[in-house]
Amino acid sequence: MESGGAVQSRHSNRPGSGRTSRRRTRRAPQPRYSAGRLLSKGLTKADWPKVWRHHDLKPRYDVVIIGGGLHGLATAYYLAAYHGVRNIAVLDKGYLGGGGSGRNTAIVRSNYLTPEGVRFYDRSLKLYENLASELNFNVMFSQRGHLTLAHNDGGLRTMRWRAEVNKVQGVDSEVIGPEEIKKLVPSMDTSAQARYPILGALYHPPGGIIRHDAVVWGYARAAAGLGVHLHQETEVTGIDVRHGRVTGVRTTRGDIATGTVVNCTAGWATLISEMAGVEMPVTTSPLQAAVTEPVKPFLDTVVVSGTLHVYVSQTDRGELVFGASVDPFTSYSVRGSLEFVEGLASNVLKLMPGLSKMRLLRQWAGLCDMTPDYSPIMGPTSVEGFFVDVGWGTYGFKAGPVAGEAMAECISTGRTPQIIAHFGLDRFRSGRLVGEKGAAAVGH
Amino acid sequence: MMQLPCPWCGPRNVTEFRHHGPHSPRPEVEPASVEQWHRYLYLQENPCGPVEERWYHSAGCRRFISITRDTYTNATQPGEHP
Ligand SMILES: Cc1cc2nc3c(=O)[nH]c(=O)nc-3n(C[C@H](O)[C@H](O)[C@H](O)COP(=O)(O)OP(=O)(O)OC[C@H]3O[C@@H](n4cnc5c(N)ncnc54)[C@H](O)[C@@H]3O)c2cc1C
Ligand SMILES: [Zn+2]
Numbered sequence: 349m350e351s352g353g354a355v356q357s358r359h360s361n362r363p364g365s366g367r368t369s370r371r372r373t374r375r376a377p378q379p380r381y382s383a384g385r386l387l388s389k390g391l392t393k394a395d396w397p398k399v400w401r402h403h404d405l406k407p408r409y410d411v412v413i414i415g416g417g418l419h420g421l422a423t424a425y426y427l428a429a430y431h432g433v434r435n436i437a438v439l440d441k442g443y444l445g446g447g448g449s450g451r452n453t454a455i456v457r458s459n460y461l462t463p464e465g466v467r468f469y470d471r472s473l474k475l476y477e478n479l480a481s482e483l484n485f486n487v488m489f490s491q492r493g494h495l496t497l498a499h500n501d502g503g504l505r506t507m508r509w510r511a512e513v514n515k516v517q518g519v520d521s522e523v524i525g526p527e528e529i530k531k532l533v534p535s536m537d538t539s540a541q542a543r544y545p546i547l548g549a550l551y552h553p554p555g556g557i558i559r560h561d562a563v564v565w566g567y568a569r570a571a572a573g574l575g576v577h578l579h580q581e582t583e584v585t586g587i588d589v590r591h592g593r594v595t596g597v598r599t600t601r602g603d604i605a606t607g608t609v610v611n612c613t614a615g616w617a618t619l620i621s622e623m624a625g626v627e628m629p630v631t632t633s634p635l636q637a638a639v640t641e642p643v644k645p646f647l648d649t650v651v652v653s654g655t656l657h658v659y660v661s662q663t664d665r666g667e668l669v670f671g672a673s674v675d676p677f678t679s680y681s682v683r684g685s686l687e688f689v690e691g692l693a694s695n696v697l698k699l700m701p702g703l704s705k706m707r708l709l710r711q712w713a714g715l716c717d718m719t720p721d722y723s724p725i726m727g728p729t730s731v732e733g734f735f736v737d738v739g740w741g742t743y744g745f746k747a748g749p750v751a752g753e754a755m756a757e758c759i760s761t762g763r764t765p766q767i768i769a770h771f772g773l774d775r776f777r778s779g780r781l782v783g784e785k786g787a788a789a790v791g792h
Numbered sequence: 793m794m795q796l797p798c799p800w801c802g803p804r805n806v807t808e809f810r811h812h813g814p815h816s817p818r819p820e821v822e823p824a825s826v827e828q829w830h831r832y833l834y835l836q837e838n839p840c841g842p843v844e845e846r847w848y849h850s851a852g853c854r855r856f857i858s859i860t861r862d863t864y865t866n867a868t869q870p871g872e873h874p
Contacts, residue, residue: 618838629834631813632863677811680840680864687793687807720834776834 378573380484400572405579408605409437411759412597414584414620415612416440417449418745419737421567422752423610428574431760436576439599441583445564448614449745451714453637453671455650456746457494457555459514459521461787464770465723466517468750471767473554475749485566487558492648494555496791499544499655506786507550524551532649535700543698544655557650557661560745587623594733608759610735615715617738624734628725629776630717634675635742636688638711642666654790656695670696673790674716674742684711716741721781722788726755726771727764735759742792797870800853808851814843815873840864844871
C-alpha cells in the first residue's frame, strides 16, 4: 500500500508489544447465555441480540487475519482476550466457517505419533474441555472415546508405538484386543471370518466429537464481543510488501494498511502466501465425507480403520457420519464423487455389515492443505509481519484452540512459543520433519 | 466419472491413473545445489486453475502421460509435454 502512514517503525507495527502477560483482559461484553436468560427469552418471546455485526472496512488495522475459519477466529479471540490487541480484522471471501471448519467430521483427539505432535494436540484437547465456559457457548464436546483399528501386524505395531509415545506424555491411550472392542462396539464384526479381521485397536478414551459449527460461532461471538471486526464476503486479492515487510492488504472491498498479516486460509493457503512472495510445501486436495439418515443411538465411540480408509461416528441427532482418506489428486473443486461413495459404502460394510440398509442423506467435500509430513506450518516467515498458520490437512479442526492460542502469543510477543517451535516453515530446509502420517492420514 | 485423455488408450476413468503432479524434472545429482533439491522435493506448484501435470496410467498402458487440468473445474485436455 502506497498511501502515507502505512509503514511505521518495526516496534509500533508489532501489536501489543510489551504486553506479554497471558492474563485474560476482559470478558465478552455480550449478554451471557444462561438457562435463566433462555427461560426469560422463552417467556417474553424477545429476540436474541445479533451475535456479530457488519462493519465498514477501516483503512487500518493492527492485525489482519485472512480466513474466517476456526483458526483465524481463534487467533483473533486469543489476541483480543489475552494480549490486549483489539484492532483486528478477520477477512473471509465467503462466510464464517464456510471452509473446512464447517465441513469437517469434528473428531478431536490427541493420540498422535510424535512427541511434538502429542504435546501440541493434547493442549488443544485440554482447551476444548473448557471451551464451553471459556466462550460461554455450548460446543457439545462429547468425549466418547476413539478407536483406531489394526487389521494387520504392521498396523498393530504402529498402535503400540503410538500408545507408548502417548503414555509418556500423560495421554490416556492403550492397545486393546478384539474382545474389548466388541464390548465397546457390539455392532462391529470382530470375528476372525471378517474380510479384514480386527487384531486390536488403539483406544483413546478422551477423544470424541464436537459440534464444529458451535466452535466456530463461539469463537466468532467472543471475538466480536471484544471488538474484533469480522468481515465476510471480503476477498483478499493482494498483499503489499515493501523492503521485506508487510505493509497492507488489498481486498474486494478496499485496501487496508497493516503491519501484521496472518494467513489462516487452509486449502487456499498457497495462493495467499504467494501474494506475499512466500513459497510453502503445501498442496490442496479435497476430502469428502457423508452422512446417513438418523437412527436410534447405537454407536457411542468413534471408529477408525486406516486399512479400510474409513471412519464412522454417530451424531447426537443419530446420523452416522462417515469419512475417508483425502482424494487421490490435488484439486480446488468441492464436488463430491460417486467413486467416493461407492468405496466408502463397501468399506463401511466390511466393518459393520448391519448397516447395509441405511441410506445416505448427503455427501460433501472440503479443501485440505496437505504438507509432506502431515504436520502444520506455523509461525513467522521470511517476510516480516507475515505469519502463517496453515498445513492443517485433514486434521486441523482439533488443533484450532491451541493454534489460536500459540499464534496469538507468537504475534503479540514476536517470539515463537515452544509448543509450536517444531512446526516452522524452515524445517523443510533443515530436514527436521515432524512425521505424523502414521497417525493422521485417515484418522484425521 | 471424471475421465482423462490418455494419448495411447483414449479417454479413461480417472481411477485408472496415479497422479504425479505438475511437471518437475529431477535435478542432475552431481551439480545440484541444496536449494535445487529443496525445490524439487518440497516446493510443488499448487495453482488454482490450469496446470500441466504428469499422470501414470497404472491400470492401462502403464505409461506416464501429460495432461493439462484446470484444478478448479477438473476439466482436462492433452498436455504439451510428450
Ligand atoms: C471432510 C472433512 C473432514 C475433516 N475431518 C476432520 C476431523 O474429524 N478432525 C479434525 O481435526 N480436522 C478435520 N478436518 C480438517 C479441518 O476441517 C481443517 O483442518 C480445519 O477446519 C482448518 O481450519 P481453518 O480455519 O484453518 O481453515 P478453513 O475453515 O478452511 O477456513 C479458511 C477460510 O479462508 C477463506 N479464504 C480463502 N481464500 C481467501 C481469500 N483470498 N480472501 C479471504 N478469505 C479467504 C475461506 O473462505 C475459508 O473460510 C476435516 C476436513 C474435511 C474437509
Ligand atoms: Zn493409457
